[in-house]
Amino acid sequence: MRPAIFSFCSDPASLDTFRWLTCYLSTGKHMGFYVSFGTVLLLLAITAPLALAFGFGGAIAARAQFAPLAWFGKGYIAIVRGVPDIAFFLFFVIALDQGVEWLRHQVKCPDWDEPIRQGNDFIVCSVAKMPLNSAPQWMHEVYGFALAVLTFAIVFGAFAANVLYGAMRAVPRAQIETAEAYGMNRRQSFWRVLVPQMWVYALPGLSNLWMVLIKATPLLFLLGVEDIVYWARELGGSKTPQFTDYPHPDWRMWYFLALLVFYLAFTKLSEVVLARITRRLSYGQATVAGAAQGNGKGNGKGNGPGTGRGHDKTEGTLA
């Protein structure tokens, strides 16, 4: 009746535990579960850089000298940070979706004479639908996924903007003054001095955001994307023999335990990578961590800042 990967799976009820599990864990439904892990990772992989870009743009806007741009940047940060995520996800996505369809409707169906809002209904002409009704299901899913990415990026972009805004102000003033003394203009000192140095100040805040983003992925289901939490709940729920070849009682605990392990492992891995990036970015910076690193390496090479300080000391004693 159903295509099974292993030939012995045709009559699961007769199998021993190990083979039963092998068959059970390779059903089409479980494949959907495994694929959803990929969906979550893909979402993170696309959202994180996009949110960072939104954050960078927001931070630049917020510290702009042109007042309306600064208002826009500060407004974006304040409003999005202030609205509860779940409200944002429920409201914004529907508004965005309807906004896109409304625009397409204006362009593609100028002759349409019926109102777009009829009571509770939101109606646009069928060629303005996004995606088209006749589009295959995967296109609907990709569209839903894209809406999810954009929403996540806007929300986390606002937080990232705040972090970067603070980080840009944390770079010692003396660094910018030195840049100016070298004759760099505003733009040059921003890109060549401020931006390379701000990351080390931004990193603790950004790493927090990354952790929160990882854990916020279950909000995907609110957006109609079938994520790992949806599948864990669906697969773990008790199944009666009438409707499945693999009846089982309530196994949600095991599925959620698997999710727990996944999230813990993933956040642990992130911590390791982030620690490495911090070390890397601190090198040569005018911070405590940077100075400590500079000393260590300098001494090793024999002619770094460490040696220099040795000279200082000698001079000190002489004087």
Added chain:
Amino acid sequence: MKSLLLGSAALAMTASFALADTVRLGTEGAYPPYNFINDAGEVDGFERELGDELCKRAELTCEWVTNDWDSIIPNLLSGNYDTIIAGMSITAEREEIVDFTQGYTPPSPSAYAAMSDGVDLEGGIVAAQTATIQANHVVSTGATIVEYPTPDETVAAVNAGEADAVLADKDFLEPIVSSTELMFVGEDVMLGDGIGMAFRESDAELRGKFDAAIATMKEDGSLNTLIEKWEVGGTW
């Protein structure tokens, strides 16, 4: 000449594509025997077979979409799919927002299930799925209600002792009662006016097509055959 022919063939093809607009059927996928996700990960159940047959009779191309029960009506209204076919009972409250076809199952009983006999159904704690006629009924009996987003969780709540009993469609509870320790308690209650497909109020044309298809299935007895096959309550 040849290119002219090809051109007109291409035109004819695009025209037929434009006409064959797909109807998207929205369902929950968590309510056996009405609709559920089978081992292969596809929508299955009474409503899957019914919906496919109705689409065939109405000569429509259909596609299945699953959606959370909680947001199933809002997503219909904003046009994410064109109809709800998800074991949704016809009630006056829902009629204010959406339009139903005629019922494809007759009004069927809801039942209480519990771990033991003698549970207090009017003073105890009763589990029901959010935004269902059963949830409304529990509130009206004076029992304390605990609501869950999916049908499965209402049953799990009774097994875990969080609720004394669960109130749900009897057809949904039947297979669970027959294969677990749960038992039916108390009297069945008749709720709702049968189950129908829900459409946007502005979508009378599509609703008419499905309504007519349901009528033909009632006439030739094929609807009764389906109801008996999936054991979803009484026949017409």
